[in-house]
Amino acid sequence: MKILLIAGGWSSEREISLVGARGMQDALTQRGHDVTFFDLLHDFDRLLECARAHDFALINLHGAPGEDGLVQAMLERADCPYQGSGPAGSFLALNKAAAKQIFRQAGLPTADWxxxxxxxxxxxxxxxxxxxxxxxxxxxxxxxxxxxxxxxxxxxxxxxxxxxxxxxxxxxQLSGREVTCGVLGEEALAPILIEPVAGEFFDFTSKYARGGAQEICPAPLPDAITAEVRRLALAAHTALGLAGYSRTDFILGADGSLHLLEVNTLPGMTPTSLVPQEAAVAGLDFGQLLERLIELGLERHTGTPRAR
Structure with missing residues (x-):
């Protein structure tokens, strides 16, 4: 399959996007795909042209553009299928204040703001x-x-x-531990418990520095709390109108209470990122996870589930 791998861009998260996309390119090439690496920073004006020449687009952008739905809207104009959520769901999830309004309307727990x-x-x-x-x-x-x-x-x-x-x-400030949970297709994955080592909370340093945090997957939580994390992750995904995959972050209080922090529509995608770790527990290696995202994107584009 001819895949357009869209990465880079010009947000503050550009370098993180590029690192992840190189790993995705390697995994896809090893699985026999013809991959075009497309840096949005340099080639934005060619996006429609290139999208029309490919069978599928994989987006590995963080921040805007990418998570704001702009690239997704342009790919739809080019009739090029892609993984994950559409423009509206992407934009609503990226805007935390808008997403929190939707969570409240859906009866989902989120902190005041x-x-x-x-x-x-x-x-x-x-x-x-x-x-x-x-x-x-x-x-x-x-x-x-x-x-x-x-x-x-x-x-x-x-x-x-x-x-x-x-x-x-x-x-x-909410006291507690951070838990994150991915959704793949219509199923919530095994949650991860995140314990920062380099600081008091899961900031940029804890997230990306070597040894900055412990990511325990599956999270060693009581069955009832694990089930509730998974239920809320899927409910948040649904409330925002998302598709394909997402990752929802929570604060777990000492009393077992859960508060939604935010939902990521283009979560980190390196072999050791959070969603790939959760997918591995479900039996999917990194390459298989990428194939599943492609499969889900094609199903969404055609409106027809593919035979597996």
Whole structure:
């Protein structure tokens, strides 16, 4: 199959995208596919032309463009099938404040929040008290993320977020452990328990530095909590109108409570990334996982399940 592998782009997560895509290219080539590596930063103006010349597109972009649905909309205009969610679901999931509204409407647990599209007045205080976490409303990879116990600590974090051209999302600090759970097709995978080693929470350093965090898969949790994590991951996937695959991040409280943090529509895709780890527990190696994503994308494009 002629596959257009779309990576790079121009978000702050560009380098992470390129590293993952090189591994995907190797795995796909080994499985006999004809892969064209397409760096969106340099070739965006050729996207429609190239998409029409390929059988399928695999998107490995993080942030915008990519997770915002733009590339997906253009691929649909070129009638080129691709993996994962369509433009609307992608955009809603990327915008954390919009996604949290949808979670609340669907009865799914998520922390309170405040969206700051611009710098608040000097006397602004969060409606839920301190300490808080501040992060980019549409960013990923835990970039521009910080904890603040007072306004003086919050302002430098806001400076970084606004300097990057982003809106800020403020949430109360939730005590607990981070758990993540992927969805593949119509099934939630085995959850992963994440225990940061390099810091107090799963920030950029913990996520990408060697030894920055322990990722325990499957998560050593009681059966009832595992079942609820899986149920909520699938419910969030459905509420946002997603397709193919996704990964939902949670905070698990000491009392067993769960709060949705966000849903990723283009989760990391290296052999050791979170969703590939979960797929391995389900019996799929990295190459087989990529094949399954292609299969699901083709089914969505034609509206007909393929014989397996």
């Amino acid at each position: 405040a969206l700051l599209p611009q710098r608040p007045a000097s006397d602004w205080e969060p409606p839920f008290g301190w300490p808080v976490f501040a992060k980019s409303n549409t960013g990923g990879s835990s970039l521009h993320l910080g904890r603040a116990a007072c306004r003086a600590e919050l302002d430098p974090i806001l400076d970084e977020i606004f300097a990057a051209g982003e809106c800020a999302l403020i949430e109360p």
